Amino acid sequence: MRNDFSSHAPSATMAATGSFVVVPSATPFVAGSIRAVTISGAGTIAWLDSLGVQQDTSVLPVGTYTMTARAILVAGTTATGITGWF
Numbered sequence: 030m031r032n033d034f035s036s037h038a039p040s041a042t043m044a045a046t047g048s049f050v051v052v053p054s055a056t057p058f059v060a061g062s063i064r065a066v067t068i069s070g071a072g073t074i075a076w077l078d079s080l081g082v083q084q085d086t087s088v089l090p091v092g093t094y095t096m097t098a099r100a101i102l103v104a105g106t107t108a109t110g111i112t113g114w115f
Contacts, residue, residue: 045064045065045114045115046115047114047115048112048113048114048115049112049113050111050112050113051063051066051101051111051112051113053075053101053102053103053106053111054100054101054102054103055100055102055103055104056100057077057099057100058098058099058100058113060115061099061115062079062097062098062099062115063096063097063098063113063114063115064095064096064097064098064114064115065093065094065095065096065113065114066093066094066096066098066101066111066112066113066114067092067093067094067110067111067112067114068089068091068092068094068108068109068110068111068112069091069109069110069111069112070091070108070109070110071088071089071090071091071108072088072089072106072107072108072109073085073086073087073088073089073105073106073107073108074086074089074094074096074101074105074106074108074111075101075102075104075105075106076096076098076099076100076101076102076106077098077099077100077102078096078097078098078099079097079099081099083102083105084096085105088107089108093114098113101113
């Protein structure tokens with residue numbers, strides 16, 4: 030299939046190019062950073078931002094949230110059914 034957007038610069042609002050099931054961990058993603066998560070079970074999310082600084086949310090409802098994350102951390106994450114989008 031032809032990719033009409035291959036010459037466009039990536040941005041936070043462009044369509045995702047892929048996804049994977051996120052298993053919270055203490056180590057960064059092997060595939061690089063994600064720019065959004067979808068959670069299917071409400072809860073908190075703790076993550077490492079692009080600078081490696083830990084960020085934390087309060088309880089989030091089911092939904093999709095934009096963020097630049099190098100890792101979703103097991104300590105501090107209670108949300109379930111997490112999908113990472115890149």
